[in-house]
Amino acid sequence: MNEDRIKGQWKQLSGKLKAHWGKLTDDDVQTVEGNAEYLAGKLQERYGLAKEEAQKEVGKFLDSL
Incomplete structure (x- = not known):
């Protein structure tokens, strides 16, 4: 998945990101924001x-997305 797609789908991906790496805060x-x-x-x-x-x-x- 390229970075442009990540930025476009960031709201959906942010939940998966927090589930995968629990130590990341909401602020993190x-x-x-997709970077x-x-x-x-x-x-x-x-x-x-x-x-x-x-x-x-x-x-x-x-790659797992």
Whole structure:
């Protein structure tokens, strides 16, 4: 799923995102607004992941949609 589609369907995806990564706050999800790079940064912050690992996790999540 490309980033343009993610931004277009953000309201629907935000619920799945919070279910998948429970440590993300509503503010985190609202601020991300479909930006995969920013989401990876938030995962680094909340889960203590390395940058590459966070990017892989975001990629896996997006591929599963």
